[in-house]
Amino acid sequence: MKPIKVGLLGIGTVGGGTAAVLKRNAAEITRRAGCTIELTHVATRTVARAQGVVGDEVQVSDDMLAVVNHPDIDVVVELIGGTTLAKELMLAAINNGKHVVTANKALIATHGNEIFARAREKNVMIAFEGAVAGGVPIIKAIREALTANRIEWVAGIINGTSNFILSEMRDKGSSFAEVLAEAQRLGYAEADPTFDIEGNDAAHKLTILSALAFGIPFQYDKAYIEGISTLDAADIRYAEQLGYRIKLLGMTRRTAQGIELRVHPTLIPEKRLIANVNGVMNAVLVKGDAVGSTLYYGPGAGAEPTASAVVADLVDVARLLTADPQHRVPLSAFQPDMLSDEPILPMDEVVTSYYLRLQVADKTGVLANVTGILARYRISIEAMLQKEAQGGAAEIVILSHLAREKDVNAAIAEIEALDASRGKVVRLRMETLG
Amino acid sequence: MKPIKVGLLGIGTVGGGTAAVLKRNAAEITRRAGCTIELTHVATRTVARAQGVVGDEVQVSDDMLAVVNHPDIDVVVELIGGTTLAKELMLAAINNGKHVVTANKALIATHGNEIFARAREKNVMIAFEGAVAGGVPIIKAIREALTANRIEWVAGIINGTSNFILSEMRDKGSSFAEVLAEAQRLGYAEADPTFDIEGNDAAHKLTILSALAFGIPFQYDKAYIEGISTLDAADIRYAEQLGYRIKLLGMTRRTAQGIELRVHPTLIPEKRLIANVNGVMNAVLVKGDAVGSTLYYGPGAGAEPTASAVVADLVDVARLLTADPQHRVPLSAFQPDMLSDEPILPMDEVVTSYYLRLQVADKTGVLANVTGILARYRISIEAMLQKEAQGGAAEIVILSHLAREKDVNAAIAEIEALDASRGKVVRLRMETLG
Numbered sequence: 001m002k003p004i005k006v007g008l009l010g011i012g013t014v015g016g017g018t019a020a021v022l023k024r025n026a027a028e029i030t031r032r033a034g035c036t037i038e039l040t041h042v043a044t045r046t047v048a049r050a051q052g053v054v055g056d057e058v059q060v061s062d063d064m065l066a067v068v069n070h071p072d073i074d075v076v077v078e079l080i081g082g083t084t085l086a087k088e089l090m091l092a093a094i095n096n097g098k099h100v101v102t103a104n105k106a107l108i109a110t111h112g113n114e115i116f117a118r119a120r121e122k123n124v125m126i127a128f129e130g131a132v133a134g135g136v137p138i139i140k141a142i143r144e145a146l147t148a149n150r151i152e153w154v155a156g157i158i159n160g161t162s163n164f165i166l167s168e169m170r171d172k173g174s175s176f177a178e179v180l181a182e183a184q185r186l187g188y189a190e191a192d193p194t195f196d197i198e199g200n201d202a203a204h205k206l207t208i209l210s211a212l213a214f215g216i217p218f219q220y221d222k223a224y225i226e227g228i229s230t231l232d233a234a235d236i237r238y239a240e241q242l243g244y245r246i247k248l249l250g251m252t253r254r255t256a257q258g259i260e261l262r263v264h265p266t267l268i269p270e271k272r273l274i275a276n277v278n279g280v281m282n283a284v285l286v287k288g289d290a291v292g293s294t295l296y297y298g299p300g301a302g303a304e305p306t307a308s309a310v311v312a313d314l315v316d317v318a319r320l321l322t323a324d325p326q327h328r329v330p331l332s333a334f335q336p337d338m339l340s341d342e343p344i345l346p347m348d349e350v351v352t353s354y355y356l357r358l359q360v361a362d363k364t365g366v367l368a369n370v371t372g373i374l375a376r377y378r379i380s381i382e383a384m385l386q387k388e389a390q391g392g393a394a395e396i397v398i399l400s401h402l403a404r405e406k407d408v409n410a411a412i413a414e415i416e417a418l419d420a421s422r423g424k425v426v427r428l429r430m431e432t433l434g
Numbered sequence: 435m436k437p438i439k440v441g442l443l444g445i446g447t448v449g450g451g452t453a454a455v456l457k458r459n460a461a462e463i464t465r466r467a468g469c470t471i472e473l474t475h476v477a478t479r480t481v482a483r484a485q486g487v488v489g490d491e492v493q494v495s496d497d498m499l500a501v502v503n504h505p506d507i508d509v510v511v512e513l514i515g516g517t518t519l520a521k522e523l524m525l526a527a528i529n530n531g532k533h534v535v536t537a538n539k540a541l542i543a544t545h546g547n548e549i550f551a552r553a554r555e556k557n558v559m560i561a562f563e564g565a566v567a568g569g570v571p572i573i574k575a576i577r578e579a580l581t582a583n584r585i586e587w588v589a590g591i592i593n594g595t596s597n598f599i600l601s602e603m604r605d606k607g608s609s610f611a612e613v614l615a616e617a618q619r620l621g622y623a624e625a626d627p628t629f630d631i632e633g634n635d636a637a638h639k640l641t642i643l644s645a646l647a648f649g650i651p652f653q654y655d656k657a658y659i660e661g662i663s664t665l666d667a668a669d670i671r672y673a674e675q676l677g678y679r680i681k682l683l684g685m686t687r688r689t690a691q692g693i694e695l696r697v698h699p700t701l702i703p704e705k706r707l708i709a710n711v712n713g714v715m716n717a718v719l720v721k722g723d724a725v726g727s728t729l730y731y732g733p734g735a736g737a738e739p740t741a742s743a744v745v746a747d748l749v750d751v752a753r754l755l756t757a758d759p760q761h762r763v764p765l766s767a768f769q770p771d772m773l774s775d776e777p778i779l780p781m782d783e784v785v786t787s788y789y790l791r792l793q794v795a796d797k798t799g800v801l802a803n804v805t806g807i808l809a810r811y812r813i814s815i816e817a818m819l820q821k822e823a824q825g826g827a828a829e830i831v832i833l834s835h836l837a838r839e840k841d842v843n844a845a846i847a848e849i850e851a852l853d854a855s856r857g858k859v860v861r862l863r864m865e866t867l868g
Binding site: 017029112125135141211212213215219223257259262264265272289294304307311314324329331332338340345351432 | 465546551559656673680693711728729732745749754761776777787791819821833862863864
């Protein structure tokens with residue numbers, strides 16, 4: 001199958017991540033897409049630096065229009081940001097019949113209606129999964145996965161900077177100004193943080209979600225926007241005493257009178273999963289009349305999380321251009337002739353952590369026997385809980401570090417064979433999922 | 435655009451939900467799919483009952499093969515369950531060139547390799563989003579949204595019955611047997627709960643996720659399966675003391691030696707979002723090398739949640755059959771000529787709940803004044819917190835029930851104009867997201 005050729009406009013954080021992911025995961029991506037996806041051209045103002053990043057096989061120049069007009073390029077990836085030059089270049093690419101992938105939320109939220117109309121005329125795809133919530137596939141979810149539903153509302157924590165600041169204000173009881181300064185030191189907030197903390201960035205994203213959820217035009221100019229810069233730490237504390245967390249929430253809801261479209265600090269009951277989304281993470285909760293509430297959670301920004309969305313869009317384009325339509329998406333996710341024969345690991349060979357509960361005689365020396373057996377099987381102990389003895393028997397709970405199932409089972413057999421043993425050992429596995 | 439005609443095999447819980455959603459949301463579904471999706475035939479053993487459910491416009495019979503062979507039907511929806519008759523009918527439908535939608539996890543996990551091979555020969559789609567985690571679109575996420583990633587592992591709470599039982603055992607300290615009986619009374623567990631509580635159902639689903647995540651064949655027979663029926667309430671308690679929750683987790687992980695594929699009770703650190711997924715809800719956590727961890731959460735079973743997935747699959751088929759390929763999925767989620775002109779609601783008209791923090795003189799009668807103003811604007815109070823006075827001023831925090839923004843703002847202006855007022859009122863909005 002002939003490769004898909006990609007021209008990249010802009011190679012900052014997300015552009016660099018996109019180049020890195022395309023290169024590192026080339027084999028896995030080809031197995032999924034059914035053809036190779038090749039980054040052939042990059043346009044950037046910093047040519048020498050970019051050439052160092054992408055290597056000699058990619059043509060790097062500072063001529064954005066040349067990339068947009070290049071006859072060999074199938075897809076243009078726009079990652080320069082802004083709404084002026086980016087719009088011009090995107091329209092030029094569309095006019096040239098090229099598909100476009102972008103992560104530019106401001107551009108879609110403010111000029112999406114015009115851009116989409118042009119794309120339909122020219123019969124090209126515009127893919128923009130990276131524009132909302134970074135690596136969290138919320139656009140695909142709303143556009144393709146929840147299509148059975150009359151969507152009632154969408155609520156999202158869709159600005160990582162604000163969520164980091166609010167999480168820290170709550171954890172440390174600090175003021176907004178203190179935490180903002182810390183966020184800037186850590187690189188979670190920009191030197192000029194206005195767009196993040198005043199809610200504009202979240203409103204761009206919410207405008208996109210609202211249009212997709214309800215089938216209305218993009219109407220960023222009608223969004224109500226209120227940021228977190230005037231939020232008082234006292235209110236975070238009072239809210240907590242009442243059982244709530246304060247989040248910068250984007251909320252769009254269908255009512256009989258019209259569509260709500262608003263971003264502002266919002267109290268949410270702490271028992272909701274979304275109230276427990278902390279730090280720079282993003283989450284979007286969608287309420288549909290058939291499915292009920294579904295939640296989508298993950299990293300909302302950063303080089304590779306956003307690149308994950310950009311490259312998935314490229315795979316969508318590739319599958320469209322190369323596969324036969326019925327199997328645009330392969331049934332097994334990977335192309336049928338590219339399945340892998342990696343073996344399924346026997347349980348004995350699995351390495352994980354363990355919880356062991358032992359019942360033993362309450363005598364000196366028993367614990368030494370047990371830990372000796374564990375050590376012999378290279379099972380090291382992370383935590384231990386000794387429960388009070390009843391009727392001469394003690395209960396010992398042990399959490400292990402990583403160990404092999406076979407070793408753990410052998411150790412358990414030896415422990416159960418001790419004279420001091422007072423019953424079967426309970427063995428549960430533990431996953432940190434970090 | 436010509437309608438897509440659907441034949442439904444089996445009209446139990448999920449089949450009934452599917453018929454209901456197709457009917458109730460017909461207009462919204464057409465706006466998304468670009469054509470109508472019509473349920474034209476149902477085959478079931480209980481003809482009279484089914485006819486009552488779907489109405490006279492649908493042909494109901496007890497002849498499953500007649501539906502599979504009917505020349506007018508474009509898509510067969512298989513919801514009879516089991517792996518014998520269901521397999522026969524599905525293969526017959528495929529041989530007849532019909533697309534198939536199913537929620538049958540056991541069938542895909544055990545015969546998916548054969549079924550997919552036949553579908554590729556016959557160039558038809560097999561869609562099975564409803565087979566894993568009900569209304570949570572985890573199959574689309576893995577198959578289409580995370581395609582940039584080398585997936586490292588997938589961990590899921592994918593059996594609602596078990597998760598309900600474990601949640602209740604933890605909350606109430608009850609034994610497995612007690613909670614199972616309660617779950618059966620509530621309809622969360624079947625009369626014969628073996629498949630749910632012994633992990634087979636979760637292993638079917640995990641087998642599917644594993645194949646899609648790693649590009650390997652379905653290998654249910656190699657799965658390690660351990661259920662929750664022998665789990666002791668004491669271990670749930672000890673785990674909690676150590677900072678963990680016990681979940682029936684499906685875990686599939688890529689290692690250098692092979693693919694782990696295992697279902698068993700598992701300790702998870704309580705600080706993980708997935709550890710806080712309680713009751714009958716499902717959640718799947720996917721770790722990709724580019725995106726990091728993303729989580730997908732929602733109702734894993736039930737009539738309409740599962741129907742949401744089944745109907746989304748039908749929309750996928752419809753978009754494939756009717757749209758021009760470039761715009762298989764419309765850019766704005768809805769067909770461009772079917773956007774809605776519903777207005778964006780001005781913020782003044784938004785109805786939500788409010789958090790108000792007032793600073794007032796610490797004098798008798800002030801609270802009566804304040805509550806009088808609120809009552810006049812039809813703002814009722816859900817909770818109130820009076821903070822101790824400092825320097826003669828008291829702080830009052832009020833949570834309201836639903837009220838209109840315009841009324842709240844007017845009330846605030848009156849409160850601030852009181853002689854007793856000692857500063858601006860802090861006004862935050864509150865969303866319960868229930």
